[in-house]
Amino acid sequence: MKKINTNSAIKSVLSVAFAANLLAACGTSTGAGSASLAGSENPPLNRGEYRRISQIASDTSSTLSNLAVRIPPDLLKQARCIAVIRTVQAGFIFGGTGGDGMATCRLPEGTWSAPSYLSLGGASVGLQIGGGVVETVLLFMNDHGVQTLSNAEFTLGAGIGAMVGPLSGGRGTAVTRDADIFTYSQGVGLQARLVIDGTVISHDSNRNRKVYSNLGIQTSRDIMATQGALAPNIASPFVDAVSRIAP
Numbered sequence: 001m002k003k004i005n006t007n008s009a010i011k012s013v014l015s016v017a018f019a020a021n022l023l024a025a026c027g028t029s030t031g032a033g034s035a036s037l038a039g040s041e042n043p044p045l046n047r048g049e050y051r052r053i054s055q056i057a058s059d060t061s062s063t064l065s066n067l068a069v070r071i072p073p074d075l076l077k078q079a080r081c082i083a084v085i086r087t088v089q090a091g092f093i094f095g096g097t098g099g100d101g102m103a104t105c106r107l108p109e110g111t112w113s114a115p116s117y118l119s120l121g122g123a124s125v126g127l128q129i130g131g132g133v134v135e136t137v138l139l140f141m142n143d144h145g146v147q148t149l150s151n152a153e154f155t156l157g158a159g160i161g162a163m164v165g166p167l168s169g170g171r172g173t174a175v176t177r178d179a180d181i182f183t184y185s186q187g188v189g190l191q192a193r194l195v196i197d198g199t200v201i202s203h204d205s206n207r208n209r210k211v212y213s214n215l216g217i218q219t220s221r222d223i224m225a226t227q228g229a230l231a232p233n234i235a236s237p238f239v240d241a242v243s244r245i246a247p
Contacts, residue, residue, distance in 0.1 A: 042232045043213045053211060053234055056117065060084040060102045061241035063135040067184045068245045070167050071137070075182060076246040081105040081140035081149050081224070082112075084238075087120055087199055088133055099133075100204070102238045103149060105140075105224045112242050114231035116220040117207040121200045136185040139165065145180035150221055153202040156183075211235060 045053065064084050068076070085101030099120035104112045140149050148154050156162060165182030203220035211232055217223055228239035 040230055040232050041214060042234050043211055045210060045234075049210065050234065053117075053207065056100050056102060057235055057237045059086055061237045064137055064238075064241050064245060067135070067137045067186060071139070071182075071184055072166060075139055075141075075165065079106070079139040079141060079246055080143075080146050082242055082246060083118065083138040083140070083149065083201075085118060085120055085136050085138070085199075085201065086133055087136065099199075101201070102235070103203075103220075103224070104228065104239060104242055105146065105149070107225070107227065112228045112239055112246075113224045114212070114226040114228050115235050115238050116223045117204040117211065119202050119204040119207070121202070132187055134185055134187050136183055138162070139182040139184075140180070141182065142180055148180065150224075152205075152220070153200060156199045156201065 042050075061084075063086065064082070081103060083101055083103035085099060087099040101118040101120065102115040103118055104115040107113055140146050162181035162183055163179045165179075165184050205218070205220070208220060208223060209218045211234065212218060212223060214232065215226070215230065217226060228236075228243070231239055
């Protein structure tokens with residue numbers, strides 16, 4: 001019978017244990033939503049909820065990346081908060097509006113906060129033959145702009161001081177950079193001009209409550225005062241995109 005080397009066996013067990021602890025300390029995970037290096041554990045969500053909420057983070061991150069090339073870098077650096085929305089429009093002349101998005105604010109130390117989920121609604125009247133999707137980045141530049149975003153609900157074009165932002169390289173229709181909110185939009189599938197005026201933007205309290213249940217925070221103000229690194233992994237792609245594009 002072969003004699004077992006006790007010392008070797010003990011060393012092997014200790015090596016395996018050390019490797020396991022090292023992986024845990026580095027945050028290695030095989031669960032869904034582990035692609036981001038930042039983020040906390042995902043909340044309990046059913047498959048449909050997880051898929052939908054993940055898609056919002058993916059869509060808003062993609063929209064921000066696509067539109068960022070049109071935004072002057074200094075405006076991105078000066079922005080106090082950034083929101084990305086996807087407005088779905090349908091109808092002929094009289095149109096209904098819906099959609100969703102995410103918003104984050106720059107914290108005092110310069111990092112970006114955990115994102116609040118947004119929902120869109122409203123009715124619009126104008127030249128908008130056919131339906132489609134309008135993707136918009138909103139830059140909130142000053143205290144008044146931040147206050148607007150902190151409201152539970154606000155309407156684009158309702159005296160909130162928003163204007164189309166100047167384009168990178170000095171192009172664009174804006175004649176001043178003194179605005180509360182700058183907007184940058186692109187459309188998909190529309191046969192006529194893009195219409196975002198009249199869009200009602202609300203913080204999605206139901207979705208926020210589900211996503212941040214593990215952290216014990218629910219209100220949009222508390223969420224946007226929380227470090228982005230603490231956001232659940234499911235929301236991290238958006239924080240990562242904003243941090244990369246507007247450092």
